[in-house]
Amino acid sequence: MTELLQVADAVAREKGIDRDIVLVAMEEAIQKAGRSKYGHDHDIRAHIDRKNGAITLKRYREVVEEIEDEACQLTLAEAQRIKKDIQVGEFLIDDLPPLDFGRIAAQTAKQVIVQKVREAERERQYHEFKDRTGEIINGVVKRVEYGNATIDIGGRAEAMMRRDESLPREHLKTGDRVRAVIYDVRQEQRGPQIFLSRTRPVFMEKLFTQEVPEIYDGIIEIKAVARDPGSRAKIAVLSNDSSIDPVGACVGMRGSRVQAVVNELQGEKIDIVPWTEDIASFTVSALSPSEVSKVVLDEVNKRMEVVVPEDHLSLAIGRRGQNVRLASMLSGWDIDIMTEAEESERRTEEFTKRSALFIQGLDVDEVIAHLLVAEGFSSIQEIAETPIEDLNYIEGFEDEISTELQNRAKAWMDAQKEELAKKQKELGINDDLVTFEGLSPDIIIKLGENDIKSRDDLADLAADELVEILGGDIMAESDAEKLIMSARAHWFAEEEGAANEAEENAEENMAEAVGNA
DSSP, rough: OHHHHHHHHHHHHHHHHHHHHHHHHHHHHHHHOOOOOTTTTSSSEEEEEETTEEEEEEEEEEEEEEESSSSTEEEEEHHHHHHHHHHOEEEEEEEEEOOOOOHHEEEHHHHHHHHHHHHHHHHHHHHHHTTTTOEEEEEEEEEEEEEEEEEEOTTTTTEEEOOOGGTOOOOOTTEEEEEEEEEEEETTTEEEEEEEEESHHHHHHHHHHHOHHEEEEEEEEEEEEEEEETTEEEEEESSSSSTSSSHHHHHHGHHHHHHHHHHHTTTTTEEEEESOOOOHHHHHHTTTOOOOEEEEEETTTEEEEEEEEEHHHHHHOOGGGGGHHHHHHHSSSEEEEHHHHHHHHHHHHHHHHHHHHHHHOOOOOHHHHHHHHHTOOOOHHHHSSSSSHHHHHHHTOOOHHHHHHHHHHHHHHHHHHHHHHHHHHHHHHOOHHHHTTTTOOOHHHHHHHTOOOOOOHHTTTHHHHHHHHHHHOOOOHHHHHHHHHHHHHHHHHHHHHHHHHHHHHHHHHHHHHHEEE
């Protein structure tokens, strides 16, 4: 019988699982064979002695007051004829003769053992890899199907690298050695699935960590990575030691360190950018090799306008917009590139438009309108809400002029409200749209004229539909998206309220049922 223990030891060593798991699998296999012989309804249990390998097979029958299953139960009277002191709830245990495994029984036992060992092996594999996401691993391509590669990563484990996770110009063949990062490990029906990638930013980050000791030691920190896999990438680095240049350390002597990463990524060009908290300066560096004349930030919408010289426009944008796209991914801001001429033309157009608004709405001459625009006022509402003493700071303004301007601004706003009230009645616009924050009277009227008459109507729109109704000069698509999401907020609140109400009702019903019981 010691042969059985030797087999269990050999299987445990080969599969890398606990010996006891193999023995339990063997016990289950013997139990299954026993039930095949004596009847599947019987409660038959096998035990293998862990020291000498002796197999015992026993039948268990529970002592009950009323029999529900004759194969596994017997009455107290019947049990006491066999064992006098037995009580209800105890088991009567009968020894069964050792099994003489026939061909079918042996085959069944083998299937059970193989299945149990495979399940234990999968469980071990999942626990071994589940905490290794973000780790670079080496492997050998086992097979390739439709561009998806199955990779042997050692320890009897296999990983999957889908076609979109390998580099564009990379064609893997069976037997190729490959290095990739584990980005996900999932427990699925067919066992643990380990997913690898060579295109994700984390792969480049880990490659630099391997090549640059200062990053591994924490002296240099990788703050952001943006990649166009197989073509170009940007990586932002920060040194925690003022005496160490982060860019120079990552480049290495004669570019040896960065070249090692480039070679691994099939020639992907890499720009190393020094990180700084000043987002404008950081973006200027990220747009290298282009020169930047001016950066205008919109911190609310995380957008920036970057002005470049005419002859640097193509450099700033890059081939198919690659340079500006990577810089945007690296900074986390939307970047609009324009030339100095375009910026000047746009500023002039904006200046003229705002001046015309003040001339018409406040009935002032060009000089005063230009002064208001130059001071940064963009709407009549801003003038109405600005304190008199702040208006007095404008060159040439005094209390009399500031007060008159503010009175005219308030009168213009009152007129707008009257017009809105009139149009609301004519067009049948709901109050929830009129009182919705972020909409000016002229926008509300324009929406009403386009059959958008309630907050729900606004919430049903797509961002591009809203921009088309209002015009791109009035509202950008990003602002339209935010406005629509804000209009939809009450939907989610209602859903949450309904869910909470359903939960409360369920709890009340449960409490009532318990009380009745």
